[in-house]
Amino acid sequence: MIPNSTASRFTRLFGTGLLVIIAFWLLFAFFWSDPDDTQGEVVRLFYVHVPSALGTYTAFIVCGLASAFYLWKKSEFADLLAHAAAEVGVVFCVLMLATGSIWGRPTWGTYWDWGDVRLVTSLVLLLLFVGYLALRAVPGDSGQRSKQASIVALVALLDIPLINRSVEWFENKTLHQKGTVLLGKIEDFNLFATFLGVVAMTGIMVWLMVHRFRIAWLRRQLLTTGLDQALLERRAEATGDVGGATAYNGFAPAIAAALAFQQTDIPGNWGYIFAGWGLSLTVLALYGLFLVREGRRLTQAVPPERRRWTTTPTDEGSR
Amino acid sequence: MLTEVWLVAAKDLLVERRSRVALTQIAPFAVLVLVLFGLALGSNSNATLREISPALYWVTVLFAAILAIQRSFSVDQASGVPDALRLSGLTPAAIFLGKALAIVLQLLVLQVVLVAGIVVLFNASIEDVVLLVLAALAAVIGIAAAGTLYGVLASDLAVRDSLLPLLLLPVLAPVLMAATRTFDDALGLVAVDGWAWLGVLGLFGVIYLVFGALAYGVLLEES
Numbered sequence: 001m002i003p004n005s006t007a008s009r010f011t012r013l014f015g016t017g018l019l020v021i022i023a024f025w026l027l028f029a030f031f032w033s034d035p036d037d038t039q040g041e042v043v044r045l046f047y048v049h050v051p052s053a054l055g056t057y058t059a060f061i062v063c064g065l066a067s068a069f070y071l072w073k074k075s076e077f078a079d080l081l082a083h084a085a086a087e088v089g090v091v092f093c094v095l096m097l098a099t100g101s102i103w104g105r106p107t108w109g110t111y112w113d114w115g116d117v118r119l120v121t122s123l124v125l126l127l128l129f130v131g132y133l134a135l136r137a138v139p140g141d142s143g144q145r146s147k148q149a150s151i152v153a154l155v156a157l158l159d160i161p162l163i164n165r166s167v168e169w170f171e172n173k174t175l176h177q178k179g180t181v182l183l184g185k186i187e188d189f190n191l192f193a194t195f196l197g198v199v200a201m202t203g204i205m206v207w208l209m210v211h212r213f214r215i216a217w218l219r220r221q222l223l224t225t226g227l228d229q230a231l232l233e234r235r236a237e238a239t240g241d242v243g244g245a246t247a248y249n250g251f252a253p254a255i256a257a258a259l260a261f262q263q264t265d266i267p268g269n270w271g272y273i274f275a276g277w278g279l280s281l282t283v284l285a286l287y288g289l290f291l292v293r294e295g296r297r298l299t300q301a302v303p304p305e306r307r308r309w310t311t312t313p314t315d316e317g318s319r
Numbered sequence: 320m321l322t323e324v325w326l327v328a329a330k331d332l333l334v335e336r337r338s339r340v341a342l343t344q345i346a347p348f349a350v351l352v353l354v355l356f357g358l359a360l361g362s363n364s365n366a367t368l369r370e371i372s373p374a375l376y377w378v379t380v381l382f383a384a385i386l387a388i389q390r391s392f393s394v395d396q397a398s399g400v401p402d403a404l405r406l407s408g409l410t411p412a413a414i415f416l417g418k419a420l421a422i423v424l425q426l427l428v429l430q431v432v433l434v435a436g437i438v439v440l441f442n443a444s445i446e447d448v449v450l451l452v453l454a455a456l457a458a459v460i461g462i463a464a465a466g467t468l469y470g471v472l473a474s475d476l477a478v479r480d481s482l483l484p485l486l487l488l489p490v491l492a493p494v495l496m497a498a499t500r501t502f503d504d505a506l507g508l509v510a511v512d513g514w515a516w517l518g519v520l521g522l523f524g525v526i527y528l529v530f531g532a533l534a535y536g537v538l539l540e541e542s
Contacts, residue, residue, distance in 0.1 A: 071537060127489040134485055138476050148472045151534050155468070155490055158530060162493040162523060 003307055006214040006295025011207060018203045025200040028193040029277075036190065042106050042269050045276045047193045049099040051201035052280065056096050056122070059089030059205060060129065064157040067150035079146045080220070082153060084212035086132050088205055091287050093126045095280045102276040106269040121164045128156035142220065204284055211291040218298040221306045323409045327417025332424065334394055341387060341425045346432050349383040353436045365442060372441040373502035376433060377495050380426070381462070383433075385484050387425055388466040391418060392474040401474070404539070411536035415467055419531070422463040430455045446507035450517065454501035457520040461494045464527035471538050494523050 007015075029047040036043035066082035069075060100119065101111040113119060132152050138145065299307055335341050356375045360368055368375070395401055404414055434451070437443040445451055469487045473479045497519045504513025 124489050124492050131482075131486040131489060134482060135473075138478055138482065140476065144475070147537055151468070151472060151538060152486060154534075155465075155530065158526070159490055159493065162526070163496075165493075165519075 003299060004296070005292065005299050006211045006218070007292070011210055014203070015207055018200065018207060021196065021200045021203060025193070025196040028189065028196055033189040033193045039107055040269065041273060042103060043190065044193075044273050045099055045103040046190075047197040048201075048277055048280050049096065049103055050194055051197035052092050052096040052099060053122075054198055055092040055201045055205045056089055056125075058202070059085045059092055059209070060125065060157065062209075063089060063129075063132075063153050067153040070146060071150045071154075076220075079150075080213055080216040081209075082150065083136055083216050084209050086129050086136070086153065087212055088208045090126065090129050090133060091208070091283065092201075092205065093122065093129065095283060097122055097126065098279055099276040102272050102279075106272050117164055121160065124163050125156070125160060128152075128159060132156060142223065204288075208284075208288060208291060211288075211295055215291060215295050215298060218295070218302050218307070221302045222298065225303060225306065320410070320413055323413035324417045324420060327404075327409065327414050328420040328424070331391060331394075331418060331421035335421075335425060338394075340390055341429070345383050345386045345390070345425075346429055348386060349379050349429055349433055350436050352379045352382055353433070353440055357440055368441040369443055370508060372437045372443045373499045373506060373508065375441070376437050376502060377458070377498045379433060380430070380458070380498075381488060381491060381495060383429055384422075384426055384462045384466055385487065387422055387429075388463075388470045388487070389480060389483060391422055391467075392470040393479070396474050401471075401539070411539050412532040414539070415471075415532050415535035416528075418470075419460075419463040419467040419528070422466060423459050426459045426463060427455065430459065443506050443508075445505065447505045447513065450501065450513050451505040454498060454505060454513070454517055454520060457517060457524050458494055458498040458501075460524035461520065461527050462491060464524060464531045465490050465494075468527070468531040468534060468538075471535065494520065497523065 025047070029044050033044075033047075035041045039046075063082045063085040066078040066085060070078040070082060097119075100122075104113075105111050132149060135152055136145065136149050353375065356379075357364075357368060395404075434445070434455075438445065466487060469483060469490070473483045473486065476482060497516050500509075500511050500516040501513045501520060503509040504511050504516070
């Protein structure tokens, strides 16, 4: 069967299962778990913040490992995986910082603190990978670009412990609780809500990465078939940059809504909770939609015989 | 190996001696940035400026270093030097160290100008000369090593001028933090252990130098 979108039987089944898990995650996060003794209702932001943090680090580590593997074996698969993981990682990193800041306001009384190791490290990490994506976006010889990007990814990962140590020595304080889960402070259902969050967010990350990988693969096919330019011109004539514009216009109301929520002082800090969750779910949904649309568009542009992202033993682009 | 390093460094320094771009453009630019900080903070800010002079100093150094690195690679690119270096049979690590050495020497001269700048303009007083000099040296080595690696990486791109700062500045974040802390001590502003931070700076320098020397070959080879 020749695929007509970046979906496959696996991603459809996986996605459906994921929706069920997400539903339970929301139920546990909002209805079936009690407020925390010290934090109150705000603890519900924990169930989206911690999983997005784990997702961020997983994605960037995948990117680093894939980059190292690419430099070693020049595998096109690893190259595209590194790119896909970096982009998904950046989305998760933004969510981690946003939910963390929104959580920090009612709990610590501030959105940001320059002395907190994890905050500053995460912000620099985000900037490092924004640079990585900017480099990836520069057109040109793909083999050379992949090598450059791999080096940048490795330097970024090398930099993380350095920054982390520096900030720790710099201030030697953190607002973050250390090992909350290990200390057994969190009670059964709260712990389970966090656990479900980790499962759900990891699933979302994998689903996004699979689609992003296939898009990267299709883009490379387009480049090698020389259709890209013609296609871009035709699309620009017809509708402009549909996917990108919709996605970015979509973010604006989400951010506005999040900001509006923070202004209103809802009892129990529900404003912060809805802002954090709303922003996360909106961004993930919009990013997912964007990937699906982009995947559809690209699959139609690539000749049928080159659409199979599952068979990629080609050495094109990685000479 | 050392001969090779010096050959590459000497070439870059000769270009600078003949063009004097670092001296007539980059150094004045760095002083200009200091002046801008002073102007922006206003007439009642003498105490503030003195207090935060280490931070302003190192941000200025980073901006000036970006210019020096861009200059180093745009000169090469314009005259086909990358191909010539590839054909020359020099080891990539030697090319890396040579270019980094030339940038280190240029940035050290810049440091002298800038230290004079913060002493005169921001009223900073040097309490520990040895620590100050060593910090400047160690930080510059880290900046030049990371800068040379990223400079060659971006050198063949049409968007080099805008991409290089975006890629390089976050990587230099730890150098900025450590160098500022060391200067805090050397200028007697904050009671921190400047010597410990100097060690951290040295460590960054070594890590970037080793990684750069290893990775340079990958970036130089034709794809």
